Amino acid sequence: MGRVKIVTDSTADIPKDLVKKYDITVVPLKVAIGNETFQDGVNLTTEAFYQKIESSEELPSTSQPTPYEFETVYRRIAENEADEVTILSIHLSSQLSGTMQSATLAAEEVKDAVHVDVVDSKRASYAIGIIVVEIAKLAQDGADVKACKERLNTLLEETKVYFLVNTLEYLQKNGRIGKASALFGTLLKVKPVLSLSEDGQVYPYFKARGRKKALAAIREAVNEQYGSKPVHIGICHANALESGEELLEKTTSSLQVESTTITEIGAVIGSHVGPESVAVTVMPAK
Template sequence: MGNVHIVTDSTADIPPSFVEKYHITVVPLKVTIEEETYQDGVTLSADTFYEKLAGSEAIPTTSQPTPQEFEKVYRRLYKQNKDSKILSIHLSGKMSGTLQSAQIAANEVAPEVHVEVVDSKRASYAFGIIVVELAKLVQLGATFEECKSRLQMLLQQTSVYFLVDTLHYLQKNGRIGKASALIGSLLKMKPVLSLTDSGEVYAYQKARGTKKAFSIIKEALQKQYGNKDVHLGIAHANALQSATNFQKDLEKLLHVQSTTITTIGAVIGSHTGPGTVAFIVTPVEDGER
């Protein structure tokens, strides 16, 4: 495995097959629904979560891992290889206390264990796709500094746009961010949402209907990436058919070298609601396919 460990949290919504293949360490958040608390992706699968959500009138609540949980992970990885360094990449600090828990743990294990905690300023596969690319790099023998350099480039050049069926969940959970000022007009429209540079939700543009909203997304992505080779990620909340339909259009539009369709897990799904579809695009590195 070399001298670099990649750690993230369950809100990255990385497909389990990728977690296993690329040896990514995932620390789960927790979700409480119907007075029962589960570990995201561990004791509660995405499919089961959406089944429970459909039959519940209550809005689920979520909570971050404790610093002690992160510390246990960091120390375990250190024991595997005492020459290794850990790159710990997490959900936007504007959306969760997960980042803070990770940083407290990193401070606790320092200087014995070298951990650098990174605020992705993103959510779901918008940072999961970045984590996967870094894990691939680690498997190729990249150094810690090479991983950090690639990380910064990916954070700058990866884009995300998403559509929600309703703003109800984002509003109720307080994750509406900078879109809150437009909440009245947005309720009558189909907003194309994205994330600010600081990691907050904002309304990129308003549209009448899903078809027009997707056209806006396609136009934005084509303008950003043109003829560049890219990786495409589509994350959906119990909306596989929509994700597959959108995939076909985007693969015709962009120079897509690989596509990953993944399910939005219980924690992020608690905040976006079912029917959400997110589109993530990141550039392919020169010489990579």
């Protein structure tokens, strides 16, 4: 079996220093704004992205990596390792993107060279990233694939994410709204708390008008779920650090927080949720 190597995609929104520290390979998705196409997080910084979409009339569109791109990455990892490796490739919810599809095809292509276990995280943004980082740590410490996968499955079950989007326009236009679609008839400006369902679709966890009520609802949900258990917190924000900090303070202050990571929502997820969106992810620490 040998060592475990971790691959994910750019929608995991993992801060660059953590990518490096835990030896995570990130495959970029692509973002098209107007006539230009960029590789998420490679030749387009999040800062540049949010500037661009502000000045562009059109909404950005995104596309998954090709199977070939995954294949290249998988082969390179296998070749660079002297010993036998297993790749755990953890990705954006298959309900939201074809990334899983590409990775799965690629894994099939390379199966003679390397074993790739492709996992649908059924999540998005740092709700993937926080778990990927945890598994990468385990792998670095020498855990085998069985141990990694066990931990992965537990974390996938027990990690919750809540998004506060500034407008539903982006989700709607990109068709990523899933079960939240019922909201669109409304003429009233409703800012729901969105979450991801067990099958990886976006759904409105809580609907109300007004941010205070939304924050209170998230706080209540995480308190009920995690109580006094130690947790890791991930805050991600689409060009809205202050808002992210407010989210952290207002929703998690009574939890037993072991660590907090604040990260930016990259161009791809940013294209789907829109600027000024924020999300909080809570993952059990033990």
